[in-house]
Amino acid sequence: MIISEIQKHQTVVILGYGKEGKATEEFIKRVHPTAKIIIADQSCDPEYLQAQFKGDLVIKTPGIPANLLQVPFTTATNIYFSNCRAKKIAITGSKGKSTTSALITHVLNSTGHSCKLLGNIGTPMISAVFELDAIHVIELSSYQLAEFTGTPDIAVITNLFPEHMNYHGSLDSYYEAKKQLIARMSENQFFVFNPDVPKLVEWSTQTRATAVPYLPTLPCAIEETHLIGEHNHHNMRGAYTVAKLFEISDTQIAEALKTFIPLPHRLQNLGVHAGITWIDDAISTTPESTIAGLEAVKETIGKVDTIFLGGLDRGYDFSNLAPALKAAGITTIIFFPDSGEKIEHILKDQGFTVQHALHTTSMQEAVAFAHEHTHVGGTALLSCASPSYSVWKNFEEKGDAFQSEVQRLT
Template sequence: MRNDELVKFKQILILGYGVEGKASYDYLKKIHPEAKVAYADEKDDLDYLKKQYEFDLVIKTPGIQKNLVKTKYTTATNIFFANFKGKIIGVTGTKGKSTTVTLIYRILKASGFDAFPAGNIGLPALAYLMTSKKKEQICVYELSSYQLDDINFSPHIGVLTSLFPDHMNYHSSFEDYVNAKMNITRYQTEDDFFIYNPKITSIDKYLPQIKSQKIPFSKKIPVSSDDLKIKGDHNIDNIRASLTATRLFGVKNDKVSRVIMDFEGLPHRMQNLGRFSNITFIDDAAATTPQSTIYAIKTICNVNTIFLGGQDRGYRFDDLCHIIDQSSIENIVLYKDTGEKIKQLLSKLSKRKFNYLTANDLKQGVSWAYKITKPNTTCLLSMASPSYSIWKNFNQKGDQFKYYVLKYAP
């Protein structure tokens, strides 16, 4: 919704008042100071949805399903797209979004472009919009399936990093989830670009319908994988996606090479916390799906202890259990709600006997890991489930893991 349309509404409700909701409030107060602006959030009132009927317009936070809003509404994402004057590179995918956004942003900055990241990386988009006036600016925007579910615009360049089941508590099926992700291309024209991973077969039926120029990830990167600080095939794919997107701006290989060789990865994404008591501790708290944890086990050598479990979103853990059965893992720390489900499935699928600890917090888990993990091996936090059964988010979980790893270090 454009600003000239927004200012026609006199009473506006922000539905959901987290980081993005607060940015929306500040934005409205700046562009439309005469309006009555209020907010409603579930943490303050379980009946918060009823307040929508008292206002002319609702600005919906992404985490609230669109079918719950029965009155006229828009979103912060739509407001940003309608009013930003520069180019937008939108990045979506089940995993790899934040890493790819960061790499694209850093490559563009190193090449002299006026770029900024928005979404989970950087500030909320509307916070930038309050100061951004330049047409030559480039926004590298991390877009979730929640944001894309009711988007009315598409970015000039859309990037899809990966695709496997996630957020099944929000989307009614995997097909609906894919549909939401593919909305990134819905409003593109022949002058736009869609960059995708050709390994993703679930989008094959969508490709003929896309009007923009379709470009698969670059096959090669300008440096040896041995020279990279980030490891794993999935990270190579993130680099390829970043390369493909930034080459549309004419960046040179020397700039790209320096950025990707210097990049150490983001916190909580297979982050090496160090070696203590002859044990290497890896924080992969951002791994909130079984597939993400499979990536970690395949990438990280000699894992002896793993932390698993979290909120139950109906994921299937069969493939993960087969990978664990074939791995060097001997010790497993389990957390509610999915920990017991993983344990029972592993008991059925594997003839091996694992050492288990069902823990209530990370203090208990890390203490046990120090005692039971073999020397010269790895202890991996990569829980294959969302964090919300115990923690506020994966950042809090990863921070706590790091705190106790360092606290119990000799």
């Protein structure tokens, strides 16, 4: 919806008043100062959805599924894409989108370009509609893409595997939301994708955008960077491929990759405390990402002795996680609800009984148990294979709690 259309409406209802909802309110005040604005949020009123019937324009925030609305609506994402004329690089994927977005921003900023990081990882997009002096690098979730009608100049999709089934209802619907990023692109735009993902290779033949697979190698060794793991090798390949579209030299890109500092809670090495190496991978909220984290730590730091698992049960298939834990030789597991009990049952069904196990909702108790049962010189990994919401507000809160308790050991 373009601004002139917004200005035709007298009463604007904003459903959801988190970070994006607040930014949307400021945008409406700027472009339509005479409009009446109604704010509706679940935290203030359990019947907040009734507000949808009180205005002639409804703007829905991403966390509210569309099937809960009975009236036409738009989103801050679509308003941004309809009105912002800056060059846009949009990134999505089941995992790796935050790191890839940050890598692209860092590489471009380090090589003479001006970039602004927006979306899930940065400033709400709608706050930057009129900021045209920089390239906009935008991380987009499947929630934001479910009703997406925009077109970026460059789209990047990192990977695909099952996630957010509770929101989208099915795997097909989840994948279809992701695919919306490239659905309306044209020949003069670029779709950068990981060719190791068969579904993305298939999609590359179904979009009008110019398909650009990740370049197979990097201009530097991963050991020369601060990132670890095969999944981060893929993330850097994505950023490298995008940088080459800007005709940046390999030498410049390599130097930028070497200076990139990893984002918090993503295989973040907290160092040695009480004789144990502690790794914060709170971002890993699916079995696939936890398996990747285990492999990355094994390759770069050494064997993982203790792992923290479990969280909100979204019905994930943990059958591949069990053999990975068994093969890794894990001796201690701390289980968080709700999926922790389910994971433990799967482990036992596959013949793996861990030596030391604890079920808890307390991070203090969890870290103390890990400290007690992890030998000096060993490694403890927070990588829960499930969303954090059963105990914590989000993965950041969980990771912060973990780091705080680890720091207390010294």
